[in-house]
Amino acid sequence: MNITKPTLLLDEKKCKDNIKNMISRANRFNCNLRPHFKTHQSIVVGNWFQDLGVSQCAVSSLEMAKYFFNAGWTDITVAFPLNILEHTTANDLARKIKLNLCVESLETVKALNDFLEHPVGIFLKIDAGYHRTGLEAENYAEIEAILEALESNQLITIKGFLQHAGHTYGAHGKKEIDEIHAFTSEKMINLKDHFIKKYPDIIISNGDTPTCSVSENFEHIDEMRPGNFVFFDVMQAEIGSCNYENIAVAMACPVVAKHAGRNEVIIYGGAVHFSKDRIEKDGKTIYGLxxxxxxxxxxxxISGWYVKKLSQEHGTIHIPDEDFDQIKIGDLLYILPIHSCLTANLMSKYYTLEGEEIEMFRYLS
Known part of the structure; x- marks a missing residue:
């Protein structure tokens, strides 16, 4: 493959190994696996899941749900608060597939009851500690009011409670991941126990890559919904969710300039390719390795080599003195992204190591 510009490469073997490992973990814990497809956004990668027996997925938008429906997926959860302005799309999808939506307010439920024309499953989106959005897990009165409003609509099946423990992304190692998992799981289990007599079929759906990758106690969790694990990235490796050998994507970027006095190499590859996600390590701000x-x-x-700065198209790489002369203008450097989800979303397509182009939702939409 002749690479001449920033190109997102996908190692198919590593990716498939990551998928197999997560399926194995879900089976071991007797959990339903509903992988979140917002990371890869690809019909081809989705097919790799189907080949291994996965038939359900989660997505981050109704438009992405349409994309995967057109590829044959018929059991989809939109793991994002329902946008009532997209009621036409929601009804169209609900007519064709088993569609699950998320709500977190009576206001949204009232709008849903007004426009809904076809059966849907509904999850209540719960805040179990991340504090991004969702109902407070202990607010039983508000949750009960929403459940009762949902129960009044014969087109609605109450699925249960869904949460994302995104605060694991700030963990430092397995011990902290496990502590967060125990904390959030207790909240979700207590919530389910409170309502299980009245709603005996409700489930708990948990979805973050760190806990699903390394934690062991899923005894009372019904569904795992991780996404990033399909590729992993530098952030996940530093958290302890994976090893660096598990990272299945890398950006190939051409070297366009060198500055020996500053130990800096400039690549064609900037924030428009990687995003500006970063980690802090050993007193350094790092945008990629x-x-x-x-x-x-x-x-x-490579020890001591890292992306120290990103502007729109430029990437600035720090190279130690002893390695600087190894780099020539026109070389390709392989950059491991800090956050593979955003990098993939920005690049909109992949190339396998064999040179096969794999299109994505963003590329086609």
């Missing part, structure tokens, strides 16, 4: 090049693909990060 440079992996060793292998005969096919890439290996582990």
């Amino acid at each position: 440079i992996a060793e090049e292998k005969e096919k693909g890439w290996g582990n990060p």
Whole structure:
């Protein structure tokens, strides 16, 4: 493959291994696996899940649900608060597939009851500690009022309670991931126990890559809904969700300039390709790590090499003195992204190591 500009590469073997491992974990814990497809956004990658027996998925928008419906997916959860302005799209999808939506207010439920024409499943989106959005897990009175409003509509099946423990992204190692998992799980289990007599079929749906990747106690969790695990990234490796060998995507970027006095190499590859997600490590702000090049693909990060700055199209790489002369203008560097979800979304397509182009939702929409 002739790479001449920033190109997002996908290692198919690593990706499929990540999928197999998560399926194995879900089976071991007797959990339903509903992978979140917002990370890869790809029909081809979705097919790799189907080949291994996965028939349900989660997405982040109704438009993405349409994209995967057109690829044959017929059991989809939109794991994002319902946007009532998209009622036409919601009704159209509900007519064709088993569609689950998320609500977190009486106001949304009242609008839903006004426009709904076809059966849907409804999850209540719960805040179990992340504090991004959702109903407070202990606010039983408000939750009960919403459940009763949903119960009045014969087109609605109450599915249960859905949460995302996004605060695991700030964890430092498995111990902290497990502590967050125990904290959020207790909240969700207590919530389910409170309502289980009246709603005996309700389930708990948990969805974050760190806990689903390394935590062990899922005894009372019904559904796992991770997304990033399909690719992983530097952030997940630093958290402890994976090893660097598990990262299945890398950006190949051309070297366009060198500045020996500053130990800096400039690549064609900036914030419009990577986003500006970053980590802090050893007193440094890092926007990506440079992996060793292998005969096919890439290996582990090279010690001391990192992306120190991003502007729109420029990436600034720090290279130690002893390695600086190894780099030539026109070389390709393989950059492991800090956050693969945003990098994939920005790039809109992948190339496998064999040179096959894989299109995505963003590319086609």
